Amino acid sequence: MLNRGYDGQNCSIARTLEVVGERWTLLIIRDVLLGLRRFDQLQESLGIARNVLTDRLNRLVDEGVLERVLYSERPERYEYQLTKKGLDLNIALTALRQWGDEYLSEKPPRLLRRKVDKMPIVAALVPKGTKTVRADEVEAVDGPAATGSAPRRRSVRSKKQ
């Protein structure tokens, strides 16, 4: 068993990792940000065991990062949506993506842009008070290295393989 808990760490990074640091958790949040909202879509995108996905989703709902929303009454079916708290993880996810783009991927599989004017968006350190872009004002689109194996908006399948 993995030793649980960053106990004794008076640190907001450690507390954050308690909530989103488990394996797969940040990739689940990434996929919901990309528009995958249903259990089967997430399971297909991530290729993980259903019990692991169930466990992670329940934890994220308990923590108020995701909420379960009824989308079909008969049969009763729920999808997952990000709360404001969940959406606010977009800065950290964008920063992690950028770092991977810079150092680990040959070309970016995905790019972030502002919805309203398609302006490219980056995560950065800026002085407090700088004009920033809200997490709900941006969208991720395929970059030069996009393939079918990347999670895609609304679970559309690959256009090239």
Place this chain on the structure above:
Amino acid sequence: MLNRGYDGQNCSIARTLEVVGERWTLLIIRDVLLGLRRFDQLQESLGIARNVLTDRLNRLVDEGVLERVLYSERPERYEYQLTKKGLDLNIALTALRQWGDEYLSEKPPRLLRRKVDKMPIVAALVPKGTKTVRADEVEAVDGPAATGSAPRRRSVRSKKQ
């Protein structure tokens, strides 16, 4: 055993988590950013088993995130320093800290400011081309909720308990 690998994920976030997503790894990088550079300082700050710390440090050196630098010849002693690649993780760490400050900590244990003018610094989404602050231009200082249990610059012990 934890199933290794986010194989088949054409995604820079998944690739990044392969490098920095293991338990403790991001907290090690946080501590080196805060000025803890020696094995014993890191071990004391994190309170983890020495073999786990050794394993994580070796991995980070192999990945080019940290480098081992000789600081004493007799006895031969090394400390860990962030490379440019490692320093560039500061945006993601700052974003994770901010999220924890906002949603999980009552008051921020630590604040980020620009060294030159003490201006408060935040991680944010901004249009590409916005004037930003480099990772090496900022420093973390104690915030309102700082205590001795938070990792401290240069391993100075608590001023209040």
